[in-house]
Amino acid sequence: MNPALKANAYFNVLIGGGSGFIGKELVKHLRMKHNINSILVSRSSGEKRITWNDLERRGLPENCIAVVNLSGENILNPLKRFSEDFKEEVRRSRIDTTKKLADAIVKAEKKPQVFVTMSGVAYYPPDENKVYDEDNKCEEYDFLSKLTKDWEAASNLPDSVSVRQVTVRSGVVLGRNGGMIDNIRLPFKMGLGGVIGSGKQWLPWIHLSDIAGIFDHAIQNDNVSGILNGVAPEATTYAQFVKAYAKAMHKPAFFPTPAFAMNTIFGPERAKVILEGQNVMPKRTLESGFKFEYPTIEKAVDEIVNIYIPREAVFKE
Numbered sequence: 209m210n211p212a213l214k215a216n217a218y219f220n221v222l223i224g225g226g227s228g229f230i231g232k233e234l235v236k237h238l239r240m241k242h243n244i245n246s247i248l249v250s251r252s253s254g255e256k257r258i259t260w261n262d263l264e265r266r267g268l269p270e271n272c273i274a275v276v277n278l279s280g281e282n283i284l285n286p287l288k289r290f291s292e293d294f295k296e297e298v299r300r301s302r303i304d305t306t307k308k309l310a311d312a313i314v315k316a317e318k319k320p321q322v323f324v325t326m327s328g329v330a331y332y333p334p335d336e337n338k339v340y341d342e343d344n345k346c347e348e349y350d351f352l353s354k355l356t357k358d359w360e361a362a363s364n365l366p367d368s369v370s371v372r373q374v375t376v377r378s379g380v381v382l383g384r385n386g387g388m389i390d391n392i393r394l395p396f397k398m399g400l401g402g403v404i405g406s407g408k409q410w411l412p413w414i415h416l417s418d419i420a421g422i423f424d425h426a427i428q429n430d431n432v433s434g435i436l437n438g439v440a441p442e443a444t445t446y447a448q449f450v451k452a453y454a455k456a457m458h459k460p461a462f463f464p465t466p467a468f469a470m471n472t473i474f475g476p477e478r479a480k481v482i483l484e485g486q487n488v489m490p491k492r493t494l495e496s497g498f499k500f501e502y503p504t505i506e507k508a509v510d511e512i513v514n515i516y517i518p519r520e521a522v523f524k525e
């Protein structure tokens with residue numbers, strides 16, 4: 209544990225996109241576990257927020273010991289066509305925001321200790337047989353894989369800037385109030401859930417609390433740098449996830465969604481995120497000492513569906 213970060217509300221962590229699904233969990237995590245303040249960078253102004261324009265004009269806030277980026281337009285927004293304009297917005301919302309934070313770090317007189325950024329497992333080509341870890345170097349193969357490469361490249365700081373860097377390649381984040389679970393909760397509740405596509409595709413997933421935990425781990429530990437896969441250690445297919453989720457909900461799950469329906473709703477390029485998957489292991493994440501709270505899909509969906517533990521209670525020690 210970095211002693212300079214220990215339990216001190218005097219320090220700030222600056223979080224681009226901290227108002228979102230994962231950002232809110234990270235803000236809570238930092239406050240309740242370490243009593244560390246978060247300041248968000250957002251498109252809108254407000255309490256404990258600065259805008260992207262403020263960041264460009266005035267730079268990093270005072271006592272900023274870590275910078276994080278979690279900004280990004282939701283790729284699987286079914287209300288938006290996967291048009292060239294939307295793709296540009298998807299790229300801009302990730303790459304430009306990451307660059308703006310990197311620029312602010314370069315210009316800052318007093319540097320933060322660490323820059324932690326987000327990426328995705330789309331970096332690894334979908335494959336039913338291959339097992340990937342952080343050591344695999346992959347060529348870009350489609351829009352989303354190019355996005356992850358450019359997103360990661362945008363976070364690179366010049367060699368002359370000595371700030372520790374960590375990039376988290378996240379799988380699908382499962383949690384109560386957002387992400388994929390929000391989209392499927394209602395059909396499952398009505399007993400209309402089921403597999404999507406063949407069900408044999410891998411679903412690289414992680415519980416919301418664990419993805420926030422990995423960002424926290426990356427901030428707190430001086431020995432952590434480079435790529436960390438943000439996925440649970442237990443490989444899970446989509447069919448195994450559906451079985452576990454339906455069981456936790458005490459509902460049947462006999463209504464499959466065929467691949468063509470997903471292709472129609474999202475367009476084939478985007479539907480791939482759900483119809484094809486990667487078997488990704490968090491090798492470096494585990495080696496760096498991170499302990500998963502939710503290593504199995506059964507434990508994760510049980511918490512999401514059945515258990516309500518206020519985070520205050522979890523972090524009170």
Ligand SMILES: NC(=O)c1ccc[n+]([C@@H]2O[C@H](COP(=O)([O-])OP(=O)(O)OC[C@H]3O[C@@H](n4cnc5c(N)ncnc54)[C@H](OP(=O)(O)O)[C@@H]3O)[C@@H](O)[C@H]2O)c1
Pocket residue numbers: 225226227228229230231249250251252278279280281282283297300301302305326327328329378379380381382386387388
């Ligand atoms: N959720 C997942 O399953 C998952 C999996 C892998 C990777 N990720 C990535 O992790 C990051 C955080 O995920 P999340 O689920 O927390 O995302 P989210 O809730 O959908 O969005 C995060 C924040 O990004 C900002 N944002 C949204 N659209 C934007 C736009 N067009 N331009 C600039 N900023 C925009 C918003 O902040 P303001 O409104 O305050 O500006 C929003 O609160 C995203 O980059 C996402 O792609 C998520």
